[in-house]
Amino acid sequence: MKQARVVSVMNPGPGFGYEWKWHADDGKTKSPKSFAYFYECVEDARRNGYTVELVPAGALNGGMQLGLK
Numbered sequence: 001m002k003q004a005r006v007v008s009v010m011n012p013g014p015g016f017g018y019e020w021k022w023h024a025d026d027g028k029t030k031s032p033k034s035f036a037y038f039y040e041c042v043e044d045a046r047r048n049g050y051t052v053e054l055v056p057a058g059a060l061n062g063g064m065q066l067g068l069k
Helices: 038-047
Strands: 002-010 018-024 050-052
Touching (some): 002 038, 018 038
Antiparallel strands (some): 002 018
8 A cells, every 4th residue: 555644834824823634655656635633634544545644642752751841
Protein backbone atom coordinates (compact mmCIF):
# COMPACT_ATOMS: atom_id res chain seq x y z
CA MET A 1 0.00 0.00 0.00
CA LYS A 2 1.12 3.57 -0.63
CA GLN A 3 2.56 5.60 2.26
CA ALA A 4 1.72 9.21 3.15
CA ARG A 5 2.82 11.71 5.80
CA VAL A 6 0.71 14.25 7.64
CA VAL A 7 2.28 17.65 8.23
CA SER A 8 1.15 20.86 9.88
CA VAL A 9 1.01 24.03 7.80
CA MET A 10 0.48 27.63 8.80
CA ASN A 11 -3.09 28.84 8.26
CA PRO A 12 -3.02 31.31 5.35
CA GLY A 13 -6.19 33.08 6.46
CA PRO A 14 -6.59 35.90 8.95
CA GLY A 15 -5.54 35.06 12.45
CA PHE A 16 -2.83 32.71 13.61
CA GLY A 17 -2.98 28.95 13.59
CA TYR A 18 -2.08 25.71 11.91
CA GLU A 19 -3.88 23.21 9.72
CA TRP A 20 -3.02 19.70 8.56
CA LYS A 21 -2.21 18.38 5.08
CA TRP A 22 -0.96 15.02 3.83
CA HIS A 23 1.40 14.16 1.00
CA ALA A 24 2.50 10.91 -0.56
CA ASP A 25 6.01 9.75 0.30
CA ASP A 26 6.78 9.51 -3.43
CA GLY A 27 5.95 13.23 -3.80
CA LYS A 28 3.42 12.67 -6.59
CA THR A 29 0.19 13.33 -4.65
CA LYS A 30 -0.86 15.72 -1.90
CA SER A 31 -4.10 16.57 -0.16
CA PRO A 32 -6.34 18.87 -2.18
CA LYS A 33 -7.30 20.81 0.94
CA SER A 34 -6.16 21.40 4.50
CA PHE A 35 -7.89 20.08 7.62
CA ALA A 36 -8.54 21.65 11.01
CA TYR A 37 -8.05 18.31 12.78
CA PHE A 38 -5.18 15.82 12.50
CA TYR A 39 -7.38 12.72 12.35
CA GLU A 40 -9.60 14.20 9.62
CA CYS A 41 -6.45 14.55 7.54
CA VAL A 42 -5.37 10.96 8.29
CA GLU A 43 -8.82 9.67 7.30
CA ASP A 44 -8.71 11.61 4.01
CA ALA A 45 -5.32 10.09 3.16
CA ARG A 46 -6.72 6.64 3.92
CA ARG A 47 -9.81 7.26 1.77
CA ASN A 48 -7.42 8.07 -1.07
CA GLY A 49 -5.61 4.73 -0.73
CA TYR A 50 -2.68 5.72 1.50
CA THR A 51 -1.49 4.41 4.84
CA VAL A 52 -0.26 6.85 7.46
CA GLU A 53 2.08 5.65 10.18
CA LEU A 54 0.94 7.15 13.48
CA VAL A 55 3.98 7.80 15.68
CA PRO A 56 3.62 8.83 19.35
CA ALA A 57 4.83 12.39 19.90
CA GLY A 58 7.50 11.25 22.36
CA ALA A 59 9.07 9.13 19.63
CA LEU A 60 9.74 12.22 17.55
CA ASN A 61 12.23 13.59 20.07
CA GLY A 62 13.85 10.27 20.89
CA GLY A 63 11.51 9.71 23.84
CA MET A 64 13.11 12.60 25.73
CA GLN A 65 10.88 14.53 28.15
CA LEU A 66 10.59 18.17 27.11
CA GLY A 67 10.27 19.54 30.65
CA LEU A 68 7.52 22.04 29.80
CA LYS A 69 5.75 23.63 32.76
